[in-house]
Amino acid sequence: MNRLKLILVSSVLFFSIFLSAQTSIKTYMLPDTISYIFTDSCLHNRHILLSAAIRKNNGKISGRMKKMIFFNLEKGTVDWSLPYAFDSYTRESRIWLMPEGLLLEEIGKLSLLDYKDGKRLWEKSASCVSLEPRHKGLFYTLNTFGSAFALRPKLLYMDLKTGEDRKLRIRSSWKITSRSRHFTYLNDSVMCTLDNDIRLLNLYSGELKAYNPKVLNVWSFPGTEARSNLLYNDSCFYMSDKEKIFCLDNQLKELWRTALPKKSASLSHIYTDSTNVYMVNYGVGSDWKYRFEGYPFVAAFDKKTGNKLFLTQISDAKTSVVDFFRLGDTQFLLFPDRIANYRLSPNAPINTIAWNWQKYGYLRGIEENEFYIPDSSDSLHYSKAPIENLLPVHTSTGMICTVDPSDMRVINAFPNSLYRMVIAQYGGNRILEGDSNKLIIIDEKGYRKQEVTHVYQKVFQSGNHVYALKETGNELVDISL
Numbered sequence: 256m257n258r259l260k261l262i263l264v265s266s267v268l269f270f271s272i273f274l275s276a277q278t279s280i281k282t283y284m285l286p287d288t289i290s291y292i293f294t295d296s297c298l299h300n301r302h303i304l305l306s307a308a309i310r311k312n313n314g315k316i317s318g319r320m321k322k323m324i325f326f327n328l329e330k331g332t333v334d335w336s337l338p339y340a341f342d343s344y345t346r347e348s349r350i351w352l353m354p355e356g357l358l359l360e361e362i363g364k365l366s367l368l369d370y371k372d373g374k375r376l377w378e379k380s381a382s383c384v385s386l387e388p389r390h391k392g393l394f395y396t397l398n399t400f401g402s403a404f405a406l407r408p409k410l411l412y413m414d415l416k417t418g419e420d421r422k423l424r425i426r427s428s429w430k431i432t433s434r435s436r437h438f439t440y441l442n443d444s445v446m447c448t449l450d451n452d453i454r455l456l457n458l459y460s461g462e463l464k465a466y467n468p469k470v471l472n473v474w475s476f477p478g479t480e481a482r483s484n485l486l487y488n489d490s491c492f493y494m495s496d497k498e499k500i501f502c503l504d505n506q507l508k509e510l511w512r513t514a515l516p517k518k519s520a521s522l523s524h525i526y527t528d529s530t531n532v533y534m535v536n537y538g539v540g541s542d543w544k545y546r547f548e549g550y551p552f553v554a555a556f557d558k559k560t561g562n563k564l565f566l567t568q569i570s571d572a573k574t575s576v577v578d579f580f581r582l583g584d585t586q587f588l589l590f591p592d593r594i595a596n597y598r599l600s601p602n603a604p605i606n607t608i609a610w611n612w613q614k615y616g617y618l619r620g621i622e623e624n625e626f627y628i629p630d631s632s633d634s635l636h637y638s639k640a641p642i643e644n645l646l647p648v649h650t651s652t653g654m655i656c657t658v659d660p661s662d663m664r665v666i667n668a669f670p671n672s673l674y675r676m677v678i679a680q681y682g683g684n685r686i687l688e689g690d691s692n693k694l695i696i697i698d699e700k701g702y703r704k705q706e707v708t709h710v711y712q713k714v715f716q717s718g719n720h721v722y723a724l725k726e727t728g729n730e731l732v733d734i735s736l
Contacts, residue, residue, distance in 0.1 A: 278684070278696050278705050279735040283331050287324065288728035294717045295352035301329050302370070303722060303731070304352060309338060319362075323350070325373060328733065335373040340364075351386065355416040358383070363398050367418065377418030384410060385438040387446070390458060391415050394438075412458075422461070441487065441505070449485045453492065455507060466507040468496040479540030479548050483523040493532055495523055500534060500556060511561030519568075521549035524579070531564065532556045533599065535586065539575040551576050553586050553597050565601040578620040580646065582660050589648065591617040594663050608663040615668060616652030625677040626655065627687055627701065628669065637675060637687065637701045641667070678712060681719040681736035688712045692726055696734070707732055 287307035294303055305324040309317040324336045340361040342349075349360035356376055357368040366378040384394040393415045412421045438448050444459045451471065455464045470482040483495040491510065492503040497520045501512040523536040533555050540548030551574065554566035569576075569588055578589045587596045594608045610618055626647075627637040640647070645657040645666055653671035658664065675687035675695065683699025694707040694714070710723040710732055721734040 280705065280707060281328075281733040281735075282725075283326070283328070283731040283733065285324075285326070285729045285731055286333055287322065289324075289724055289731070290321075290728070292715045292722055292724070292731075293350055293352055294715045294720075294722060296717055297352055297354045298370075298717070300717055300720045302327055302334070304350070304357070305731075306350075323373075325370070326731070334371075337373050349383065353386075353388075353415065355391065358386075358393075358415070365395060367415070376416075379413075379418060381411075385448075386415070387412070387438070387458070389440060389443070392421060392458075439487075447485075447487070453485060453494070453503070453507060464507045466503055466509070468494060468501070469498050470496050479521075479546055481521045481523075481540050481548055483525045483534065486525055486527065488527050493525055493527065495520060495525060495534060500525070500532065500554075500561070502532075502558075502561060513556055513561040513563055515554075516566070519549045519552065521575075527558060530558055532558050533581075533586070535576065535579050535588065537576040538570065538572065547573055547575060551588065551590075553588070553599070555599060565599075565603075567597060567603070567605065569595050569597060569605060577618055578648075580621060580660075587660070589618050589620065591619075591651075594618070610663075611665075612650075615654055615656055615665065616650030619649050619651055622647040622649045622655050625685075626669075626674045627677065627685075627697070628674055630701075634695075635703050637695075637697050637703070639701070640669070640674065679714050679716045679721045679736070681716075681721075684736040686714065686721060686734070686736070694723065694734075696736075707734065 285305065289305045289307050291306040292303065293306070303326050305326055307322045307324060309320045309322050311317055319340055320338050321341050322336055322338050325334045327334050339359060342362065351358040355367065356370060359366050359368060360383050363380060364378060365381040365383055367376045368374065369376055379395070380398045381395045382398060384396060386393055391414065393413050395411055395413060396409065397411065413419060414421055438446050441447050441455070444457055446456050446458060448454045448456070453466045453468065468482065470480055481497045486493040490505045492507070494501060495515065499512045499514050502510045504510055519536065521536055521538050521540050523534055525532055525534045527533070534553070536549060536552045536554070538547060538549055538551040539545050550572040551569045552566055553569060555564040556562065557564060570590060574590055576588045577591060580587050584600070585596050585598050587594060592612045593610050596606050597603055626640050628640055630636045630638055640657070642657055646660045647655055647657050649655050655669045655674055656665050657667045659666055675689065677685050678688050679686040685697050687695040687697060689695045689706065692708070692710055692712060694710055694712065695703060696705045697703055707723070709726045711726065715722045719736045721736060723732045723734070724730070725732060
């Protein structure tokens with residue numbers, strides 16, 4: 256009798272532990288078929304913003320209007336909804352969830368909405384250039400349609416909460432020349448942007464400094480873009496463009512420039528160590544379809560003087576590098592059908608290792624995301640893929656191969672039906688993508704906790720909450736990890 260009692264108590268205890276280990280999952284019925292989710296930590300997982308298509312009277316979907324829905328997760332009801340215009344060409348919506356409110360950019364109009372009721376706190380005929388969250392500001396340009404200055408508008412700066420301009424003493428000297436705007440902070444008062452120009456803007460005084468690299472091939476249409484990343488290191492800027500590699504001080508004064516061979520440059524990546532700047536040139540230019548540009552090469556330059564130490568062409572002009580890595584003093588370059596390696600020194604030989612693309616597929620790049628392998632057919636436990644001291648690469652067939660970087664020998668090959676990519680994680684818990692629109696939740700030891708079926712595998716994460724849409728589009732799944 257005591258033994259039976261012990262078994263019953265143990266079973267109840269085990270069942271209680273199992274229940275406590277389950278992940279909290281809630282499902283909400285939605286009033287419309289949802290096409291996109293916007294979420295951010297400023298909503299504190301009590302609300303979520305949804306976007307739905309609007310149908311005309313004839314039943315067709317509107318090509319320029321959508322509906323935003325502010326959904327209350329605590330009540331399971333809609334707090335408010337309103338129509339908004341979106342870019343029918345890019346099919347993108349410009350919406351930012353900010354502590355100050357919901358920032359919305361429609362065609363020709365910029366406004367801030369109140370989370371409580373969706374009412375507009377301010378509105379301007381303007382376009383957003385960049386958020387400036389450190390000082391709760393916003394860079395924008397006025398929309399001057401029909402004006403001769405519309406193609407080169409002035410950059411203005413406003414208070415995000417009030418919509419009122421903040422004065423920049425020399426603001427009129429900065430013209431926006433393209434939509435490629437990448438802002439980064441250098442310190443509390445200076446921001447840097449890489450447009451077609453490199454520019455420094457003092458947020459307090461409005462003082463502007465600019466440097467014009469030659470990034471575009473203006474003689475071809477559409478022009479291909481050839482440049483490297485912009486690197487800020489030891490208070491200096493380093494970058495390469497279509498003609499040269501160069502170094503600027505922190506006031507954008509040119510310290511040195513070194514010409515590259517004519518018609519050699521393309522998209523490239525530069526990095527530094529304590530003494531040199533290294534450059535990997537891909538042999539492809541950026542335009543609407545990434546056309547061949549220049550040729551693949553590896554180069555090194557003295558960090559202080561710009562003196563060229565070596566520049567070695569690795570392949571012909573009709574091939575392009577898909578990825579690269581460095582091991583010790585050797586640079587490895589991945590091409591679709593081979594891997595080349597080059598010791599980083601003048602006159603070093605180029606070694607090439609053929610890749611068995613017939614068996615594994617063409618190389619597409621290094622796999623940087625975490626992935627898991629099921630231990631058995633019942634998939635009760637998943638192990639992190641064994642990649643220690645190995646190089647994981649993905650291929651055109653969807654396969655991931657782990658390669659010994661010393662000789663490029665394939666150690667393991669995982670077809671896409673076997674591995675499971677991590678698409679969300681919090682603490683020790685992870686969500687893996689499964690077959691047939693399934694999400695698999697595992698704990699820190701790899702044991703399967705739960706599954707969520709019939710969902711889109713594009714998930715949206717905010718803190719420990721992960722949101723996904725059911726295949727029907729009108730059900731929202733909220734997973735608390």
